[in-house]
Structure formats: C-alpha cells, structure tokens
Amino acid sequence: MITLTDNVEDSDIQQFADNFFANPHVLKLGYGVDSDFRNLVSSCPLYEHAVTHLARFVDLCPLSKQILNIPSVRQKLGSRMRSISARERACIEEERGLSELVFLSLGLPLDKTYQISDWERRPLSEEQLIYAALDAYCLLEVYDVLKQWVVESRLRINMEPAVILSWLQPKKEKPRRNRKKEPRPGTRSNDLLPPARKREPIPPQSLRVVVDTMLQGLGQHLRCCGVDVVILDNSAADHARAVEIARTENRIILTTGLPYEQLRSKVPEGMCVCIPCGKTIRQQVSALIKYFNLQITAQDIFSRCQVCNGDDFVRVQQDHMRLAMGIFHGRFQAPLPGYEPKGCPVNLVDLTLPGGVPLKLGPLPEEVVEKNSADVFFCCSNCGKVFWEGGHHKRIATQFNYILGSS
Numbered sequence: 001m002i003t004l005t006d007n008v009e010d011s012d013i014q015q016f017a018d019n020f021f022a023n024p025h026v027l028k029l030g031y032g033v034d035s036d037f038r039n040l041v042s043s044c045p046l047y048e049h050a051v052t053h054l055a056r057f058v059d060l061c062p063l064s065k066q067i068l069n070i071p072s073v074r075q076k077l078g079s080r081m082r083s084i085s086a087r088e089r090a091c092i093e094e095e096r097g098l099s100e101l102v103f104l105s106l107g108l109p110l111d112k113t114y115q116i117s118d119w120e121r122r123p124l125s126e127e128q129l130i131y132a133a134l135d136a137y138c139l140l141e142v143y144d145v146l147k148q149w150v151v152e153s154r155l156r157i158n159m160e161p162a163v164i165l166s167w168l169q170p171k172k173e174k175p176r177r178n179r180k181k182e183p184r185p186g187t188r189s190n191d192l193l194p195p196a197r198k199r200e201p202i203p204p205q206s207l208r209v210v211v212d213t214m215l216q217g218l219g220q221h222l223r224c225c226g227v228d229v230v231i232l233d234n235s236a237a238d239h240a241r242a243v244e245i246a247r248t249e250n251r252i253i254l255t256t257g258l259p260y261e262q263l264r265s266k267v268p269e270g271m272c273v274c275i276p277c278g279k280t281i282r283q284q285v286s287a288l289i290k291y292f293n294l295q296i297t298a299q300d301i302f303s304r305c306q307v308c309n310g311d312d313f314v315r316v317q318q319d320h321m322r323l324a325m326g327i328f329h330g331r332f333q334a335p336l337p338g339y340e341p342k343g344c345p346v347n348l349v350d351l352t353l354p355g356g357v358p359l360k361l362g363p364l365p366e367e368v369v370e371k372n373s374a375d376v377f378f379c380c381s382n383c384g385k386v387f388w389e390g391g392h393h394k395r396i397a398t399q400f401n402y403i404l405g406s407s
C-alpha cells in the first residue's frame with residue numbers, strides 16, 4: 001500500500017478500488033471484514049468511496065453463523081464432531097473463527113502458525129505467501145459447501161447479504177452542551193500515548209493488561225514479549241467485561257478511539273490507556289514500552305504462550321515428540337504400561353501433558369518433527385500448543401530485536 005500510494009495516481013487507486021469492491025459482476029468473499037475495512041480506510045482513505053459502496057461483497061462470518069444454525073446442518077456437524085477424537089475436537093474448539101469454520105465445512109482446520117509472523121517485512125517468505133493465499137482461497141471452497149447445505153436444507157437464505165460495517169453506522173446524536181472541542185484521543189496523526197510520568201523500570205511479566213478483539217494482534221505481540229495479556233474474544237458488547245476484568249484482576253485496559261472515552265471514566269485514573277490507531281503494531285508496542293518503562297530481555301521473548309497467555313511450558317525432546325506424532329497419526333501404537341520411554345513427559349496413551357491438557361499435534365508440521373529441525377519442543381501446559389526453536393522460530397525471534405534495542 002505504501003509503495004502503491006507513492007507510485008500510482010490517487011485517481012487510479014480510487015478507480016481500481018471502485019472497479020473491484022463496487023463491481024456488481026463479481027462476487028467477493030471475506031471473513032470478519034468489519035475491522036479489515038476500517039483498517040484499510042484508515043491507512044488509505046482513497047478506499048473509502050469503494051468500501052462505502054460495496055456490491056456483492058459477502059462476509060462469511062455472519063452468514064456462516066446463520067447457516068450453521070440450521071437444524072439439519074447442526075445435525076450433520078454434530079455427527080462430524082463426534083467422529084473425531086477428543087484431542088482433535090479440543091484443537092478445533094481452541095482455534096475458533098475461520099479455522100473452525102474451515103474444519104466444519106471442509107474437514108480440516110486451517111493452520112494459523114504464520115498469523116503472527118512479521119507481515120511488514122519484504123520480501124514475504126514463501127511460507128507467508130502460502131499462508132496468505134490459503135487464508136483467502138479457502139473461502140471459495142467454504143462458500144460452495146455453505147451453499148450446498150442451504151440447498152439441501154430447502155430453506156430460503158440470502159447467500160449475498162449486504163455487509164454491515166459497524167463503524168459506518170450513524171451514531172445517535174446526543175444533545176451537545178457547550179463542551180470544548182478536543183480531538184478524540186488516538187485519532188490525531190501524531191497522537192501517541194499521553195505523556196508518562198517518570199515510572200520505575202519494570203519487567204514485562206509485571207505488566208497486566210486486558211485488550212479487546214480489535215487489538216488482538218497487539219495483544220498477541222505483547223504476549224510474545226512476556227506481558228500478561230487477557231484478550232477478550234467478542235468485540236461488540238464487551239466493554240463492560242473489560243471493566244470487570246480490569247477491576248477484579250487489577251489489569252490496565254488498552255483500548256483505542258471511542259471505547260477509550262467510554263471506558264476511562266469507569267476505572268481508576270491511569271488504568272485505561274489509549275493506543276494510537278493508524279500505527280503499526282511495532283509502533284504501538286514501542287510506544288507502550290516507553291510509556292510503562294518496560295525492560296524486556298531476550299529471555300522474555302516467547303516466555304508466554306501467544307495463544308492462551310500461559311507462562312508454563314513442558315519441554316519435550318525430539319525423539320519423544322516423534323513418537324507422540326507417530327501415535328497421533330496412527331503409525332505407532334502407544335507403548336504398553338511399563339514400556340514408556342524414560343523421561344518422556346507426554347502421556348502417550350491419550351497424548352496429554354502432565355495435568356491432562358491434550359497436546360495440539362494437529363497443527364504441528366510433520367517435517368519439523370522428522371527433519372531434525374528442532375531438538376526440543378516447548379508445549380504450553382495450559383492449552384497444549386506446541387512451539388519449537390526451528391528456523392521459523394528464529395526468524396520470528398529476530399522480529400523482536402527492535403524491542404530489545406529500545407528498552
């Protein structure tokens with residue numbers, strides 16, 4: 001986008017956007033596009049006309065919810081869910097969102113491993129390109145399946161409902177008193193965080209925050225730096241929930257734009273911080289590091305599970321992980337009682353960690369386990385997600401170098 005706006009005439013970009021988004025001859029599919037469109041328009045306002053004149057654009061998120069609720073579809077999916085192992089079911093229920101929909105309609109979950117890789121770096125890696133292409137392509141196949149289910153159900157469901165963009169809905173005007181007009185926090189181009197008073201340096205583990213879904217990417221990034229982050233899973237009605245968590249768990253709310261105005265009066269001074277919008281995640285993280293005077297060391301990177309915020313990992317050696325994968329994929333049988341390999345923390349009968357959490361082996365690529373690309377695997381003892389220090393891990397780790405330099 002940055003290169004585009006530098007090299008292409010504004011009118012050409014606008015024309016392209018109109019020809020694409022507002023083209024009634026071509027059906028476009030997306031999933032959960034509300035915030036995507038908001039980000040697109042805020043980073044390039046030239047798209048605003050096209051985005052406010054969408055034609056034949058379908059958001060599969062609300063549409064699929066409607067279709068998955070059809071009784072005959074629910075019945076079909078119920079038996080599909082029963083046909084898989086408890087392990088796989090736990091994996092799918094944990095992933096949610098598009099990955100869950102892809103599993104329900106196509107029978108395989110979507111691998112989200114690259115979701116949090118560095119998308120600002122160029123050129124993108126081959127894995128990133130494949131991830132991005134799959135993330136889009138799967139919608140075509142999902143849509144076909146959803147259409148088929150609707151046909152089979154003999155119900156009349158509009159397969160091309162208009163997209164409702166929450167941030168474009170007119171807001172109810174309140175009678176204005178003579179208030180001083182101040183720009184909304186987080187909306188000025190240079191609006192970084194409010195000036196911090198001099199704070200004592202703190203390690204990232206002692207910063208406890210809560211963010212809503214709109215700031216999910218920031219939340220995951222902060223977790224990777226060791227910050228204790230609760231991410232709310234529902235953006236619409238959950239400001240009250242953020243306030244409740246802030247109060248009961250003594251967490252600072254990170255939010256942006258309008259919600260900041262609504263939330264800051266509900267929590268004590270300083271317990272609600274406005275994140276500037278229209279900034280990259282790196283810029284937001286850098287600003288937060290400065291604001292809270294966080295001292296992040298190399299040991300903090302990946303000290304917390306980016307999926308569930310857990311900070312306890314079980315180390316599993318490669319040969320034990322290979323065995324677990326073989327059992328998971330049905331190539332080996334679990335060892336008989338008394339014949340378990342020494343020092344293997346995984347229960348190989350039901351593939352769980354000590355404490356009973358199922359290992360998430362489904363998303364783990366076989367070649368990582370087979371090709372000696374990692375000696376040891378770190379398994380989150382809270383959610384079972386498996387991390388490893390392979391090439392991918394190192395590449396992702398280097399994207400946090402900017403943090404180590406700044407604190």
Ligand SMILES: [Zn+2]
Pocket residue numbers: 305306307308309310380381382383384385
């Ligand atoms: Zn976890």
